[in-house]
Amino acid sequence: MEQRIGEALDRLLQRKGAGTGFKLTQLWRNWDMVMGEELRLLAIPLGHRKTTLIIGAEDNMAQQELTYYTYEIIERVNAFLDEPFFDKVQVNLLMGKPALDELEMPSIERFVPELPPRPAKLGTLLGKLDPASPVTRCYEKYVRMFDDAERQRHRHEGDDR
Numbered sequence: 001m002e003q004r005i006g007e008a009l010d011r012l013l014q015r016k017g018a019g020t021g022f023k024l025t026q027l028w029r030n031w032d033m034v035m036g037e038e039l040r041l042l043a044i045p046l047g048h049r050k051t052t053l054i055i056g057a058e059d060n061m062a063q064q065e066l067t068y069y070t071y072e073i074i075e076r077v078n079a080f081l082d083e084p085f086f087d088k089v090q091v092n093l094l095m096g097k098p099a100l101d102e103l104e105m106p107s108i109e110r111f112v113p114e115l116p117p118r119p120a121k122l123g124t125l126l127g128k129l130d131p132a133s134p135v136t137r138c139y140e141k142y143v144r145m146f147d148d149a150e151r152q153r154h155r156h157e158g159d160d161r
Contacts, residue, residue, distance in 0.1 A: 023081050024048065034080045035073070042066055043073060046097055053077060053086040056094040066091045118146045 032040040043066055044056040053073065057063035066073075070089040078084050123143045129136040 020085070023085075027077060027080055030080065034076050036076070039066075039069060039073065039076075043069070043091075044094060046092065046094075048086070049090075051086055052088040052090050054090045054092060056092050056097060058094055060093070063091050063093060115146065115149050118150075122146060 027034065028045050031045050035043055042057065042062045044058075046054045046056045048054055055066065055073070057066055066089075070091075073089050074086050077086055125139060126143060129139065
């Protein structure tokens, strides 16, 4: 049974009771569905402050119209969260602020550091150290890390040809 990692992670966090942060993330992801056709284009999620939901409006007219829908917005959002989390709605003008339902998660590749150059004599101690020592296991893993990176680089170079 194949599944996307995001779906598996969502289910795991739900089972573990990941709390408010997880529920709010799900709210921002499903904002259009929660708001429905008539409100999704007007109400843009910006965040929250304690029990106040902060939404944005493109202009003054949309801001005014959203004030008439605050009780309905609170009902929809709290129903989605399955608890009475919000008790107020604050409507701000967007003025260039990004909506939470449009933010992209940064790529993990950006946070993976590159390996330093391989030490010249790395691997010469393999087979010479006590195999039961934790230091030996660490050294072997260090050597494997460089070997795996080199194999990966050769594999990618082969793709470029």
